[in-house]
Amino acid sequence: MEIAVNKGAEKDMVTVNVTVRYFAILRDQRGAASEQLSTEAASLSELYDSLATTHGFSLKQDQLRVAVNDSFVDWREQLSEGAQVVFIPPVAGG
Amino acid sequence: MEIAVNKGAEKDMVTVNVTVRYFAILRDQRGAASEQLSTEAASLSELYDSLATTHGFSLKQDQLRVAVNDSFVDWREQLSEGAQVVFIPPVAGG
Amino acid sequence: MFKFAAEKIEIEPLKKSLEDDRAGAVVCFEGIVRNHNEGKAVVALEYEAYETLGVTEAEKILAEASTNFGILNAVCVHRVGELKVGDMAVFVAVCSAHRHEAYQASRYIIDEIKTRLPIWKKETYAGGSSSWVNCQHLNNAAACHSEASHGHK
Amino acid sequence: MFKFAAEKIEIEPLKKSLEDDRAGAVVCFEGIVRNHNEGKAVVALEYEAYETLGVTEAEKILAEASTNFGILNAVCVHRVGELKVGDMAVFVAVCSAHRHEAYQASRYIIDEIKTRLPIWKKETYAGGSSSWVNCQHLNNAAACHSEASHGHK
Numbered sequence: 073m074e075i076a077v078n079k080g081a082e083k084d085m086v087t088v089n090v091t092v093r094y095f096a097i098l099r100d101q102r103g104a105a106s107e108q109l110s111t112e113a114a115s116l117s118e119l120y121d122s123l124a125t126t127h128g129f130s131l132k133q134d135q136l137r138v139a140v141n142d143s144f145v146d147w148r149e150q151l152s153e154g155a156q157v158v159f160i161p162p163v164a165g166g
Numbered sequence: 167m168e169i170a171v172n173k174g175a176e177k178d179m180v181t182v183n184v185t186v187r188y189f190a191i192l193r194d195q196r197g198a199a200s201e202q203l204s205t206e207a208a209s210l211s212e213l214y215d216s217l218a219t220t221h222g223f224s225l226k227q228d229q230l231r232v233a234v235n236d237s238f239v240d241w242r243e244q245l246s247e248g249a250q251v252v253f254i255p256p257v258a259g260g
Numbered sequence: 261m262f263k264f265a266a267e268k269i270e271i272e273p274l275k276k277s278l279e280d281d282r283a284g285a286v287v288c289f290e291g292i293v294r295n296h297n298e299g300k301a302v303v304a305l306e307y308e309a310y311e312t313l314g315v316t317e318a319e320k321i322l323a324e325a326s327t328n329f330g331i332l333n334a335v336c337v338h339r340v341g342e343l344k345v346g347d348m349a350v351f352v353a354v355c356s357a358h359r360h361e362a363y364q365a366s367r368y369i370i371d372e373i374k375t376r377l378p379i380w381k382k383e384t385y386a387g388g389s390s391s392w393v394n395c396q397h398l399n400n401a402a403a404c405h406s407e408a409s410h411g412h413k
Numbered sequence: 414m415f416k417f418a419a420e421k422i423e424i425e426p427l428k429k430s431l432e433d434d435r436a437g438a439v440v441c442f443e444g445i446v447r448n449h450n451e452g453k454a455v456v457a458l459e460y461e462a463y464e465t466l467g468v469t470e471a472e473k474i475l476a477e478a479s480t481n482f483g484i485l486n487a488v489c490v491h492r493v494g495e496l497k498v499g500d501m502a503v504f505v506a507v508c509s510a511h512r513h514e515a516y517q518a519s520r521y522i523i524d525e526i527k528t529r530l531p532i533w534k535k536e537t538y539a540g541g542s543s544s545w546v547n548c549q550h551l552n553n554a555a556a557c558h559s560e561a562s563h564g565h566k
């Protein structure tokens with residue numbers, strides 16, 4: 073917590089509004105297909121960790137990929153206002 | 167010819183009746199789909215050489231395979247009475 | 261051309277769309293719902309897809325296949341929704357002048373589709389249990405959606 | 414199952430004959446008459462086969478594919494007679510539990526069919542000349558059936 077406060081102070085912590093869509097096992101575990109959030113998470117990585125704790129997601133971050141606005145992106149990417157975020161569980165097409 | 171006579175004397179040269187079927191370019195060059203022959207050829211190899219000379223076949227023996235009674239066989243095989251012989255030009259299925 | 265289909269995949273129109281006088285080879289792949297997976301009897305399954313990203317990624321895969329192997333054309337359709345044993349889940353058709361490229365491209369496309377597309381499969385087994393394939397883990401079976409746990413394929 | 418067909422190959426009944434609840438993959442290969450071969454415009458062609466030996470040899474090939482790759486089933490049909498550009502000359506369908514074996518077996522079958530079966534192809538080119546494919550030689554073009562001479566594929 074101390075660290076977060078420090079970081080916030082250094083980095084001008086901002087709150088952004090994002091939409092998170094859930095698919096497959098994450099949708100089941102979340103009990104919803106999407107939600108709108110106001111978050112101060114500094115990256116997609118932080119956002120997933122926070123949601124995983126809140127909702128008890130069983131998948132570790134290294135099992136997932138992440139997409140923003142319909143493109144795969146890096147977990148370290150910062151959140152932008154209005155972003156649509158999708159965490160992508162291990163796929164099983166075909 | 168001398169050689170053939172000697173060989174015949176040594177080997178009990180026999181005459182056998184065979185049917186030869188022709189396909190593709192050999193049929194075109196022979197001008198017939200099949201013929202019945204009485205031959206003293208000691209092997210399939212000798213039979214082809216003799217027919218190639220007579221009919222002017224353009225294909226060399228090493229470009230062909232040979233089948234007797236619907237099975238691939240070795241060129242050195244002897245001819246048997248009533249055999250159906252097929253010389254198989256380079257194939258081009260598919 | 262790639263698309264998701266909520267209904268049975270009709271392959272004739274897809275193959276028609278590939279016709280080309282230069283084509284000497286057409287290779288088609290059909291992925292079918294099997295009656296078993298990893299030793300368990302499968303009675304039904306459901307595919308769910310993140311469609312917008314899925315279409316973009318699939319079109320990339322088709323373009324890569326075209327560039328890498330010099331094929332004439334390729335098409336792929338993936339089912340979503342509920343399927344039963346024997347139903348076609350995915351169809352890939354490739355045409356090229358010669359067969360070698362068609363086989364290579366076909367294999368490339370289906371391998372990449374299975375690895376890269378955001379599609380998930382929930383299998384229902386004899387007895388009624390179900391499981392999101394590849395999402396269950398021995399270490400945290402308690403957290404899984406069903407009692408069924410098995411390794412990645 | 415292998416057969417020669419004097420008429421258009423109908424693939425639906427052939428694929429029906431392969432249906433199997435254990436099947437997870439079906440790979441189909443279609444060999445199509447191209448509008449060109451080795452740089453020449455092809456307008457028509459004719460396949461001729463030594464059918465009795467051809468069927469025996471093809472059944473051997475299918476049995477080898479089954480043994481080597483552990484597939485569930487395979488079927489192949491080859492046209493004989495006159496074909497035109499766009500017509501299907503050969504069809505191979507393989508089904509197996511997983512896709513890897515189906516691709517391997519499919520490729521094996523078509524490669525062996527093309528190499529081992531007593532089938533010959535006479536191409537007719539724009540301009541009216543014709544040639545038995547693989548039977549013409551630069552060294553003895555005069556002995557050939559047409560003025561067209563080209564190397565082996």
